[in-house]
Amino acid sequence: MGFSEDAAIAAIREELGAAGCLRIDLGIGDDAALWQPSRSDRGAVSTDAFVDGVHFRRSTTALDRIGMRAMNASLSDLAAMGARPRLATVAIGVPAEFTLDDIRLLYRGIAKVATALQFAVAGGDCTASPVLSLAVTVLGEVRPSHAKCRSGARIGDTIAVTGALGASAAGLRALGDPQLLEGPLRCSALDAYELARARIPEGRWLARSAHVRAMMDCSDGLGRDCARMAQRSGLGILLEQIPVAPEMAALARATGENAEELALAAGEDYELIVAIATPAFAHLQRRFHKRFGGTLVAVGHCDAQAGVRWRRSGATIPVDRCGWDHFEVGEMR
């Protein structure tokens, strides 16, 4: 690397532009960033790390899209709490062959997401590393009465998702196999993987309803994430319907796999998983459709049995070990 840390920081500040100081008192360039917290809200914070070869592949995804993807994946945790983003910090580890232009392109994607949602990228770090890695911390704010945890679901609640599942996972598979999907479906699958959008407006809207009792984002697959909600809420979840994205349905047709099974295990769409008081579901669903155009899809119910089960062609089978685990796989899949 033929550049200094100070040169990297100067390039980053330039690339961030207004996104470097949106709604904060002091941004990049001092020891810490300063902002004035909202007086009536709770602070919400989440950190996610992204490593080349584990969470993305630099060889197949452009750097600006890698930046956008890392931001959206991190913001998805705020969406799941019903919080609005206030600022983010980004630590990047860059390999030896990285240039200042590469850093600029990466931050162009990061700045795009921050500008769209009107929050600041207020700080970070830039260091040498054997592989490209990003650690993103997002800081948000949410009214105490609106904040939704994973632990609030009750027996009888309807479990719903904010949209069909599997488009992002289909995109990831398609990236690795140029023959797998064709035409517009291939494009939309790749976009779903690279540009998957954190459901910030949807999360804030849902969080305002007292009928929404628990919320989390679907980042590791519906099966796995429902198991986490069930465990934290001390109940079980019976899945009755898996909404499959058209991209994943087309992929399953092409490979002869089961589309619902793939969608159940598919991560990183960033749809929200929501536990809703069943009597209020239909009304909330109508209002959601009116507000966002998309559909809140009921996928199952909370019950008193253990774990997550899937009712499928008459039989009920336990759902375990679906979805992603970067540890066990050891590499991206």
Next chain:
Amino acid sequence: MGFSEDAAIAAIREELGAAGCLRIDLGIGDDAALWQPSRSDRGAVSTDAFVDGVHFRRSTTALDRIGMRAMNASLSDLAAMGARPRLATVAIGVPAEFTLDDIRLLYRGIAKVATALQFAVAGGDCTASPVLSLAVTVLGEVRPSHAKCRSGARIGDTIAVTGALGASAAGLRALGDPQLLEGPLRCSALDAYELARARIPEGRWLARSAHVRAMMDCSDGLGRDCARMAQRSGLGILLEQIPVAPEMAALARATGENAEELALAAGEDYELIVAIATPAFAHLQRRFHKRFGGTLVAVGHCDAQAGVRWRRSGATIPVDRCGWDHFEVGEMR
């Protein structure tokens, strides 16, 4: 790695114990952590990344000390603003051979620092990575009137540091060469490197004084960091005295190098660099000594010339390119 992400998170929660939930509403295990910000304070946030082979060497430093070091290095940025830590998040990337016990040991060090300063480790991420890496985000709070930036120094101000420099750098050199230092000085040098403490109480105390006009931490060497303060404050700094830690003095005697030159370039002691209104310096120095035992050492003055210069045996020489730059060196030195 024979363990899942959920197993890693469970081990981390157990190791953190009380440090996982100190003074916050919701900690590790949900999508985001929640806390109630102080109503009268500004929030302060800083992120630092640490990579094996760049910022530390796993082969020579125990994992709990790596955890402590990463926390203190990150907290040092809050100390420099005069902020008190409120919570931290830690993203770790762990190599294939890492065990759950390794994760526990790393977090034992992290928890020790958090417990001592009474703040929560409220979240994070744990992912596979080719090398051990940590990204630490610290979140603090500081009264708006107390927050100190790098940009507040004025011409005529005294530049002081909170202690002698170079012990940590001497420890790093000694780690790489078992012959370099002996006996108690070797031990104290290694401890200075591995256990260098963020000056949180000192920073908060100094920040309360209106005579303290600018503050930053000495993480990349006095020469380099003074250049940053000078640049941000739009003035120059003349260094007149470099306080050398006994460990660095002994090392210089052993190698025949110049102790002051080494101390000027030595990073990661986490002493604070402070610009103080000169008429108030002597009084502040006495009060500092009474409060902390240590000495606030005057190292120079702000003036109207360009850059940082060092007056040394009668001659005045420009100080540039001293200290660390992980980019240009490409590996730890």
